[in-house]
Structure formats: structure tokens, C-alpha cells
Amino acid sequence: MFAHNNSEIDYFRMAYVNTKLIKEHLGVPVCLVTDAHSLEYGESSISVTDIENTFDKIIVKDKDVEFKHRNSKIYRDTIHKQKSLSFYNLNRADAYEISPYDETILLDADYLILSDSLNQCWQSKNPLMMNYHWQDINFNRKFELDRLSSASIAQYWATVVYFKKCDYAEHFFTMCKHVRANYSYYKNLYKWAGSIMRNDFVFSIAGHILSGLRDRAIDQLPFTLYKSFDFDDIDSVLGKNSVRMLLEKHDCHGEYLLAEWRDLDLHIMNKWALNRVSNDMLEFL
């Protein structure tokens, strides 16, 4: 898992809570990749002992300061708040070299592990798996997020990626690093708008090239990627495997549908909401 804080979002705390969930539901070791400032803040806001007892390994990497200032995105906390903040995601493509494990599941810190589904990946015959299929947990809503842009290739989600140490995965991450280093070129070639560096796009292009320019040729994970969005909110934590969500209605901004989500992992895009409920979640762990 990677966690690099910005001035408002405590990714380190998110990773800490999620690691507790991983220990509970998956029972596997967790390696965190972070930076000195995020670790220092974590040590002051959580505690050195709790951190040491939770993560199996912490790898501290220097931040590329120029990239940090350049790469910013709009973070939303429902329709009521939005802010442009630094989004540090540069080193995800280095996961192959960084991972100390023979088999790795690369996770976003905000992908809450509420089940043991990910344990289905271990010993897979497939060298690398990631999803292009996804599902909004407000089943009434429909968003066009299946391609990098309407004229481009299918989008894979770098939210959860399984890989094992092998030639195929090594080539994939080498390709990711190449795309990352030539991001502007590939942005023009694959035709999408916006300047923010997105690992979803980097991984999608690497997957496309490595598959001989075939769309959707990389095997998907053996489960659906469920997502809530940054205009949704977390109402409450109901247990170590369940949350009650406030999902914005498809036809009315600022109005919400309540939903109880249980026993399935969930990508939560509203980072403020995750930070708000982190203490409640820790009470169950």
C-alpha cells in the first residue's frame, strides 16, 4: 500500500486503518510505502508502537518535490466542499521493485477491505490481474468511466492490482515506468484531456501495449471492483465488515440514498469521509 499525505488528507491514517482491516479479514503481511513527513505525522497522531505493531514493513521514499507541487487534483467532500490539493502518486509504478513479496496485491489506501475476497488471488495461474469492470454501489447511477476518453482504450483501475514476481509482471511495470516518464506523449497518443498524472491511465496504457495493442486483454481480478464516489459520504461504521453509506441520488444533487454495505470490499473516493470515520472503524478492530 502507498500513503503520501497532502496538506489535508491523511493517507497514512487511511492505510493504518485499512491494514488493521487486512489483518482481520485477510491475515497477510502488509508493506507500506510512504515518505518521511507522512510517517512523522503518523507517529505523532497514532503512536510509534501502534504503527510498528500494525505494519509488517514500512519503506520510506523521498518525494519528488517538483512533481508534488505540479500534480494536484480536485478533492470533493460531497457537493458541499471541494478543494485542489497535491496528489502524490508517482511511485506506484515502482511497486515491482519495492515489493518484498513473491506475490503482491497493490492496494489504494482508500480501498476498504471488508471481506476475505482478495485471498482468492493467491497462487493464481495469472501473473497479473486488474479490473476494467467496476460497479457503482448506487446501482441507479451510470457514469462513463470505462475508457480513458470516449475515443480511447478501455480503462483498467490501478486501485487493486495482483502480481507475482515473474518476467511478465516485470515487463508490465517496466512499461508502466516508460509510460510515466513519457506521460505527455502518451496523453496525446491515447487522447485524453487533463494534466493530472493518473496511475489508472499509466497502467491501462502499459496493459494495452503489453497485450499487443488489444483492448481488455489483461485478466481481471476474480471479483467486481465496487466504488462509491466523492459526492457520497459515510454515514456510520456498523462493524469491521460493514458501513452505512449516504449515496447521492442519480437525479438530484445533494440528496442521498442510505445504503448498508457489508462483506464486500469497497473503494471510497471521499477521503475526508474516510478520515472522519477512522476512529469509529478502529473501535471495531
Next chain:
Amino acid sequence: MSEKLSKAMEFANYRSTLNNQRAILKARVESLLSYSIAGGTFTIDPGLISFVKTLSDSGLETTVLLDIYKNPIQVDVSEFLDEILSRYTEATNDYYAEYSKLSAARSVQKLLDIDDV
């Protein structure tokens, strides 16, 4: 807003919540019907169960099945059949119980087990 319209709006909200909870429940059941063994992943359904039962009845001890990725996976027929049958029964029974509970709930509060409203 008239009382009648207010009730209709409340009912619309209830129906939306009910439909979404049903979809979430279905997703959970689908997850329970995914079974991984020996590096392969299978979706448990009546077709798979019947096929493996046929293999079992024909006296095969081990066989090779194609998983959801079309990878060939070698399994012990008897153990595999027991496992998928047990998982299918458990998942569908849970589905039935939860589905019935949702169908019986006549308000958003009851759908979501909210006591303190």
C-alpha cells in the same frame, strides 16, 4: 406539499432504497459463489454442480476443469463437488433469508435496521 404527495415521495424513496439493497445483496451472493482452488477461480452455478456430479457419478477421481479464465485446473472430483455444493446451498439459503427480510421491511428504517430514528 399535500399529505398524499408527501406519502408518494416517501414511498418512492423507500422503493429506491429497497432496489439498491436488493442489488447489494445480489452482489454479496455473487461474491459468495466465487470459489478459488489450486490457482483457479470458479463461479458456482447449477451448471458447474451438475457437470461435476456427472463426472463424480462416472467414477472419476480427479479431473481438469476450465476456470473463469479458461485456465486448466486439476481438482479432486469428490472434494470439489462437496465444496461447491456446500457453498452453493449456504449462499442461496442466506440469499433467501436476507431477501425475505428485505421484502418484509416496509420502511427505509426497517430496510436498514435503523432503530434510533
